[in-house]
């Protein structure tokens with residue numbers, strides 16, 4: 344999993360990293376020059392300390408004064424030039440970031456909730472829209488337009504290897520262009536403090552070749568598979584007769600809750616709880632029974648299920664590929 348700002352995987356992050364390196368090298372050179380000048384001044388003033396009392400307070404040596412003025416003026420001029428270089432470089436970077444816009448883009452709708460991400464891929468008709476959570480798949484080498492919304496408070500979408508941060512502000516839709524040039528898994532993180540579980544509001548962007556992406560989207564667009572064995576069928580009944588349906592949706596069943604992650608293909612996702620836990624039966628069981636222990640403050644209540652019901656539910660959910 345790649346999460347570093349400097350391990351860039353796409354053009355947007357590349358432009359930002361280039362600006363970062365320019366600033367890094369210039370600032371490093373300034374630091375070395377200033378430190379060198381300071382050390383030189385210390386070294387040259389050795390031995391002068393003893394005579395300092397004998398030096399009159401006002402000792403205007405015209406030559407020395409002129410030299411000091413020249414040094415100060417050149418330092419100010421150099422500072423102005425460097426700041427101008429930074430200003431022009433960052434304006435040019437902003438311009439380059441805007442160049443990715445394209446008609447061929449893949450469009451994704453992203454909504455921040457406390458504390459997870461709803462991801463929607465529009466279909467030909469609204470009914471064909473595909474909904475998932477916390478995992479964004481994108482094809483490599485193709486611009487992706489992410490339309491960003493928030494359901495509650497301000498969140499910030501940040502996948503460092505792909506782009507800078509983009510705030511999700513309630514009532515004010517925003518958008519961001521990303522592109523991944525290399526296949527890979529890129530870790531994202533909410534970058535705006537949004538409450539108790541802000542640090543656990545993560546997501547994963549999975550970039551893959553177009554054919555693989557198309558196959559994924561095709562599979563995810565299907566309704567959930569019907570349970571084939573009695574245990575999984577019992578698990579579905581547990582799901583539908585419990586409070587789960589009030590918040591979660593499983594396409595192809597009566598569950599159509601819209602305020603929690605869509606579970607239609609839950610088993611195909613690598614993580615649970617906004618990319619904070621590996622998606623294993625043990626973690627899923629712990630989450631269902633007492634998610635407040637894992638992420639205190641989240642919207643899911645504790646569920647007391649009998650061992651048989653829980654086991655059946657895990658078998659059903661584990662079959663949702």
Ligand code: CUA
Pocket residue numbers: 455456458497498499533534535536537538540541542544
């Ligand atoms: Cu959402 Cu921090």
